[in-house]
Amino acid sequence: MAKLQKSIDKRNALVKATIELVNNNGFHATPMSKIAKMANVSPATIYLYFENKQDLVNQTYIDVKAEYTKYAFATYDPKMSVEAGFELIWKRIADFKLKECENAMFLAQCDNTPMIDDQSRQQGIMHLQPLLDLWARGKKEGIIKPMSDYLLYAYSINPLSFLMIIQKRGDFQLDERHLEEAYQSAWSSIKVCQ
Amino acid sequence: MAKLQKSIDKRNALVKATIELVNNNGFHATPMSKIAKMANVSPATIYLYFENKQDLVNQTYIDVKAEYTKYAFATYDPKMSVEAGFELIWKRIADFKLKECENAMFLAQCDNTPMIDDQSRQQGIMHLQPLLDLWARGKKEGIIKPMSDYLLYAYSINPLSFLMIIQKRGDFQLDERHLEEAYQSAWSSIKVCQ
Amino acid sequence: MAKLQKSIDKRNALVKATIELVNNNGFHATPMSKIAKMANVSPATIYLYFENKQDLVNQTYIDVKAEYTKYAFATYDPKMSVEAGFELIWKRIADFKLKECENAMFLAQCDNTPMIDDQSRQQGIMHLQPLLDLWARGKKEGIIKPMSDYLLYAYSINPLSFLMIIQKRGDFQLDERHLEEAYQSAWSSIKVCQ
Amino acid sequence: MAKLQKSIDKRNALVKATIELVNNNGFHATPMSKIAKMANVSPATIYLYFENKQDLVNQTYIDVKAEYTKYAFATYDPKMSVEAGFELIWKRIADFKLKECENAMFLAQCDNTPMIDDQSRQQGIMHLQPLLDLWARGKKEGIIKPMSDYLLYAYSINPLSFLMIIQKRGDFQLDERHLEEAYQSAWSSIKVCQ
DNA sequence: CATGAATGAGGATTCATTCAT
DNA sequence: TATGAATGAATCCTCATTCAT
Numbered sequence: 024m025a026k027l028q029k030s031i032d033k034r035n036a037l038v039k040a041t042i043e044l045v046n047n048n049g050f051h052a053t054p055m056s057k058i059a060k061m062a063n064v065s066p067a068t069i070y071l072y073f074e075n076k077q078d079l080v081n082q083t084y085i086d087v088k089a090e091y092t093k094y095a096f097a098t099y100d101p102k103m104s105v106e107a108g109f110e111l112i113w114k115r116i117a118d119f120k121l122k123e124c125e126n127a128m129f130l131a132q133c134d135n136t137p138m139i140d141d142q143s144r145q146q147g148i149m150h151l152q153p154l155l156d157l158w159a160r161g162k163k164e165g166i167i168k169p170m171s172d173y174l175l176y177a178y179s180i181n182p183l184s185f186l187m188i189i190q191k192r193g194d195f196q197l198d199e200r201h202l203e204e205a206y207q208s209a210w211s212s213i214k215v216c217q
Numbered sequence: 218m219a220k221l222q223k224s225i226d227k228r229n230a231l232v233k234a235t236i237e238l239v240n241n242n243g244f245h246a247t248p249m250s251k252i253a254k255m256a257n258v259s260p261a262t263i264y265l266y267f268e269n270k271q272d273l274v275n276q277t278y279i280d281v282k283a284e285y286t287k288y289a290f291a292t293y294d295p296k297m298s299v300e301a302g303f304e305l306i307w308k309r310i311a312d313f314k315l316k317e318c319e320n321a322m323f324l325a326q327c328d329n330t331p332m333i334d335d336q337s338r339q340q341g342i343m344h345l346q347p348l349l350d351l352w353a354r355g356k357k358e359g360i361i362k363p364m365s366d367y368l369l370y371a372y373s374i375n376p377l378s379f380l381m382i383i384q385k386r387g388d389f390q391l392d393e394r395h396l397e398e399a400y401q402s403a404w405s406s407i408k409v410c411q
Numbered sequence: 412m413a414k415l416q417k418s419i420d421k422r423n424a425l426v427k428a429t430i431e432l433v434n435n436n437g438f439h440a441t442p443m444s445k446i447a448k449m450a451n452v453s454p455a456t457i458y459l460y461f462e463n464k465q466d467l468v469n470q471t472y473i474d475v476k477a478e479y480t481k482y483a484f485a486t487y488d489p490k491m492s493v494e495a496g497f498e499l500i501w502k503r504i505a506d507f508k509l510k511e512c513e514n515a516m517f518l519a520q521c522d523n524t525p526m527i528d529d530q531s532r533q534q535g536i537m538h539l540q541p542l543l544d545l546w547a548r549g550k551k552e553g554i555i556k557p558m559s560d561y562l563l564y565a566y567s568i569n570p571l572s573f574l575m576i577i578q579k580r581g582d583f584q585l586d587e588r589h590l591e592e593a594y595q596s597a598w599s600s601i602k603v604c605q
Numbered sequence: 606m607a608k609l610q611k612s613i614d615k616r617n618a619l620v621k622a623t624i625e626l627v628n629n630n631g632f633h634a635t636p637m638s639k640i641a642k643m644a645n646v647s648p649a650t651i652y653l654y655f656e657n658k659q660d661l662v663n664q665t666y667i668d669v670k671a672e673y674t675k676y677a678f679a680t681y682d683p684k685m686s687v688e689a690g691f692e693l694i695w696k697r698i699a700d701f702k703l704k705e706c707e708n709a710m711f712l713a714q715c716d717n718t719p720m721i722d723d724q725s726r727q728q729g730i731m732h733l734q735p736l737l738d739l740w741a742r743g744k745k746e747g748i749i750k751p752m753s754d755y756l757l758y759a760y761s762i763n764p765l766s767f768l769m770i771i772q773k774r775g776d777f778q779l780d781e782r783h784l785e786e787a788y789q790s791a792w793s794s795i796k797v798c799q
Numbered sequence: 800c801a802t803g804a805a806t807g808a809g810g811a812t813t814c815a816t817t818c819a820t
Numbered sequence: 821t822a823t824g825a826a827t828g829a830a831t832c833c834t835c836a837t838t839c840a841t
Binding site for chain 6: 807814
């Protein structure tokens with residue numbers, strides 16, 4: 024078990040190094056050797072845990088995506104009302120994107136780049152189901168606009184990625200009030216106007 | 218003039234090739250040699266028009282960004298009402314993002330990646346002024362929410378990038394009705410609820 | 412130890428290849444690829460031992476210079492008389508320059524070319540001290556002309572470089588008698604005429 | 606004639622640029638484009654005056670060598686006594702090497718490098734005849750040691766190249782007294798001791 | 800005669816990956 | 821399992837040279 028533990032530590036160190044380096048330098052300009060160095064590991068060791076560079080990045084993406092959705096739904100209970108449930112999930116996602124910005128940054132870069140396999144991308148989406156279920160219920164109850172989930176996501180969730188990026192880049196700093204305004208805009212854009 | 222024209226043609230061909238290859242393969246995985254080949258030019262010729270690879274990408278970014286904003290405001294008249302003006306600009310931008318998706322795709326990749334110089338990024342933003350002016354007017358008239366422009370952009374314009382990407386990726390196809398819904402969501406999220 | 416030895420062997424093979432190729436073709440016209448090939452090594456391997464081409468040449472220079480001075484003073488004993496000591500050192504240097512002409516040739520090329528860092532050049536000079544000490548003693552005893560060491564070197568030692576080059580180039584062949592004449596000229600030019 | 610004059614100016618400008626750049630950067634690291642720029646000429650123009658880079662360097666070498674020997678014998682009269690003649694020539698050569706050091710530097714670099722054709726090298730030597738004649742006379746009169754001219758050159762003339770280089774490099778500054786000492790050493794090394 | 804644009808060949812260097820230990 | 825050394829294949833970029841004007 025000690026051995027296994029050690030292995031997981033190394034894998035995690037590699038994943039973490041990948042995130043940090045890709046965030047700061049881009050996928051181009053992050054050689055395996057640097058990843059190895061930052062993880063305190065020999066380059067050859069990477070290949071004990073990952074098939075190749077592509078696989079390393081894919082798995083890192085899936086890991087982070089899983090962490091993201093896990094965080095998003097950690098306190099959510101499907102029995103909540105649609106509005107309460109959405110607010111809760113939205114705020115968890117906002118939290119994640121704005122506070123764990125290393126992770127969020129990495130996802131943003133992956134999501135707008137051909138740097139991830141289609142297959143891994145698919146695998147990353149899967150875990151969003153609870154939100155989709157909530158929206159389905161909201162539509163049935165006439166609370167959420169009867170639009171494609173893609174549109175709902177584009178207008179209520181995705182803007183947080185944009186805000187995270189410009190905040191990370193130092194152009195803009197979100198405080199509590201901004202966050203409340205952001206939530207109101209998100210909700211306005213998907214709720215049915217009575 | 219023939220000579221000069223020829224030069225401009227070559228530069229444009231290089232810019233175009235860069236867009237296409239970076240879109241399809243990512244910045245990593247687009248060697249200068251491929252760019253040259255696609256532009257029907259010798260690799261060495263690139264360096265007559267651009268200092269190095271970074272410069273080529275920077276200039277391509279600035280070019281495309283300029284084209285984007287030029288398109289966005291081509292038919293806009295500052296004397297329009299706030300709502301009419303916003304709708305017009307929004308639809309032009311939607312047009313650009315969804316129809317000239319090669320260009321839009323490239324911008325999306327640049328905007329979420331450390332692949333562009335900060336300086337070039339700054340230079341790319343400049344041209345958005347008319348929209349910011351419109352929003353300023355809208356806030357004064359009590360039509361637009363008195364929020365940071367960053368938030369307004371995040372909720373009304375940026376979602377189009379997300380929609381463009383998933384459409385390009387084949388996950389979703391926007392028709393006229395979707396577009397109208399999208400516009401309503403954008404407008405809902407930034408207009409003051411009476 | 413086997414590993415270490417192997418590494419040293421590789422480094423030495425690279426240094427040797429550098430000397431030979433630079434001698435025959437000049438610094439320009441000796442690509443890293445040729446050096447690698449002659450040393451039976453991959454081009455990439457060079458960069459495990461040297462930072463870059465400049466560093467390879469600098470280190471080669473320093474190596475050879477060290478070998479040169481080591482050879483020059485190998486049999487010298489500071490307790491010798493000035494004249495005997497000078498004759499001994501001079502003949503060792505002559506030996507080196509005329510018999511190990513690969514090495515001497517390389518030094519001559521480096522010494523007359525901006526191909527070596529100033530710093531490495533400085534480092535190369537250091538080891539000549541015993542000869543300078545001998546000259547200092549000779550001046551004190553009134554045996555050696557009270558001139559700058561640079562002048563003494565120019566007239567007693569440096570001519571050997573010239574002779575080595577023309578011999579290498581095939582224009583002239585030094586035999587024992589020439590060597591004795593050369594030594595007499597060297598000594599004549601720096602000794603005090605009684 | 607105006608045209609021809611202009612041509613000669615350009616050729617000279619190219620030769621001069623070559624000397625300066627090769628002196629400062631070495632043969633490697635002086636591209637044709639830089640030579641052209643420094644001579645205020647298009648790269649293509651070089652090829653109107655010289656066959657290729659090798660030819661440019663060869664011709665530059667021959668030019669400078671001719672200037673050197675022309676300068677050396679300008680005031681020499683074969684009817685002078687051996688000692689007076691030698692002193693005169695030696696001092697002219699010293700003058701040239703120490704005052705026109707751009708030219709002398711270039712020659713030194715060429716003479717210790719495989720950067721010049723053998724044929725051009727031969728052509729460069731030719732003009733030294735008057736000195737060889739003087740030495741022949743000196744040997745016949747029992748004034749000059751009956752040694753190979755190569756040895757005489759190595760000990761009486763060549764040291765000036767060494768002194769020029771270290772002076773150019775800033776390690777040593779020759780004044781009038783040094784020069785007189787140098788001459789005495791030169792003369793000592795080749796004259797017959799009575 | 801003069802040129803600026805163009806280029807193919809080649810050079811230094813890097814990198815993902817492997818292998819002997 | 822872990823590694824440092826090794827490498828072939830690329831990659832960016834430069835350069836001597838040419839050619840249309």
